[in-house]
Amino acid sequence: MPTYRQDTASHPPARFPEYRSNVARAPHQPFVLLPQRLGEITGPLLGEGRVGPNDNDLTAGHDGEPQGQRIIVSGRVLDGDGRPVAGTLLEAWQANAAGRYRHDADRHPAPLDPNFTGVGRTITDADGRYSFTTIHPGAYPWRNHDNAWRPAHIHFSLFGTAFTQRLITQMYFPGDPLFAQDPIFNSVRDVRAREAMVARFDLDTTVPEWALGYRWDIVLRGKNPTPLEEEDDDE
């Protein structure tokens, strides 16, 4: 049976009080190591039934075109060994061009866009490729600290093929001046890992007279090299 490598250095710490709402929610006790057995190396393989034909086009499905800069975000889902993760579900959600989410709890006094919901889904192809057509989300204020603003971002949720690989993350845009003051972005302490959350502008996937292209690859946990059969020594 495969097992998956630890990737602790990539991730934010569980406790990061600069992100204010983390203070009352992050556990205080150390995490207990869970050996990887059948339930950890398997996971939901959610496929075609979850995704409709235009679900990867967030600009579609309304009476008109949404406001904002049209963009195409595409890339590959890979595991930590560079192998494509094929047929895996990606869910994405985001604010509109004005920085407002279609959510009752969003009180930012920016306009909703009747032609934009901000939810997309897709499944990777055999090479792990995905593509979303959407609009560039706006930055928005929040109350974490004085004059706090979230850099523009798109939320992504992925399953991979195992419970160990489950990932919820955010994709950012290159050169955003709001990075320096954002505790969520900066909760990732490793510089390279932080940069890996930032898409790059890509002229090759930019469609003339239509939409700007951004490329963003997502890496899920890789497998350990196949060990000798000695997995029973972990209790």
Added chain:
Amino acid sequence: MSELRVNSLQTTPSQTVGPFFSFGLVWEDGPHVVPEGTPGAFRIGGTVFDGTGAPVPDAVVETWQADQDGRFDHPDDPRGPVRWKDFRGFGRSATDPDGGYSLLTVKPGPLPVTGGGLEAPHLNVSVFSRGMLVRLVTRIYFPDEEANTADPVLTSIDPARRATLIAESVPHGYRFDIHLQGEHETVFFDL
């Protein structure tokens, strides 16, 4: 003998699910690990609490489990084809304004452990919420299971905290509260 080395890539970091995920992550059938009317199905749910004892209204609880035979319909389960082909095994419930989540499922079978023994019936659980930067992983065990006493995971945990992983029997199923922090902090795992 040379070992084949592949380029190892750094995993994309986890980020918070944020407060506004519900329009993106909520599925109508999310809480249905099994369809309504499945023999033996019950509700399992509870409340997610923060360290001040306040309910967490913007969390999402996901579960992953074996079928009644203790099998996974997955290529990495070496035991081959399964009997319950339409068993999804996966559940997702966003918390309501009172911090409550609820799923419809069946009790999974026990799982064999490589090298001998059994894992007692349990659900693997992921918890995401605003304020949390990483996924929290926990497990739900059942109160009426003798196999709990020999479960390799439960028995590895400080006895004083073990009870945080065991659901409580209630009239139509089970209750399992999740305490992110505080006196009754749930045991969370590092995978």
